[in-house]
Amino acid sequence: MTSAPVIVSLPIADRATSYRFYRDGLGLDAVGELADDGIPEPLQFVVNDGLRLMLIPVGGFGWVIGRHEVAPKGQSECLLNLGVASSTDADRVVGRARAAGAEIITEPAEQPWGYAGVFADPDGHLWMVSADPKS
Template identity: 45%
Template sequence: MSTKARGLYISLPIADRMRSMLFYRDAFGFELVGEPTEEDGVPEPLMFRIDQRTLLALIPADGLGWVLGDSRAPAPAGTSECLMGVAAATEQEAADLVERIRGSGGEVLAEPGHRPWGYTALCADPDGHAWQINLEP
């Protein structure tokens, strides 16, 4: 008998909670989870709902190191261990998303364009985590 996962959490190390909250809210339009704290106005934990079963958790790098414990160290800043992706419906929607990423403090690593595998762009959040924008299959 197999057990189905109830949800998926993606956790990324970050340097600045406010900067990351604003980036993911403004660039991707992800839904913020939780109430802002009195301390810095950012929910704790800092999470975004991606869809019904997926949450993106943004954890200060030293906090992620604490969670990982002695088993392994977080990747050095600027190192991406995975490539996350988001789908756009049209080339214009992909281009608009790239501009929101740029305008929200992200870096465009590869402008939108046709590649042998399809229409795509490559961007990074302010902490260097890579995101690929593709057209929906």
């Protein structure tokens, strides 16, 4: 088993929009060499020590996945989850994402499994922010 981080790749429509959203909205740090547009190429963000997020323009994403179709905006095959320490932290992350242009799908609230809210990034990818019910 490799010790390299897991990389989750998502198709995006616009590098600059996605770069600003993930940098400003989620506070993630981009890694890599800057391209001519001032954005790292490939566009990757460190989520934590074991996970990176790679954002690939739709055309390039299609090249990588071959005959498998890229899901249309608003259709998602997965829900990405950011775990946080408390409900206050969840509110803060969702608020920051909202200010950066996220569409709020469900406002943060108590759920049977904990405290959680869901938002969609500029490309329609769904993110849940959740806190353990004991926090």
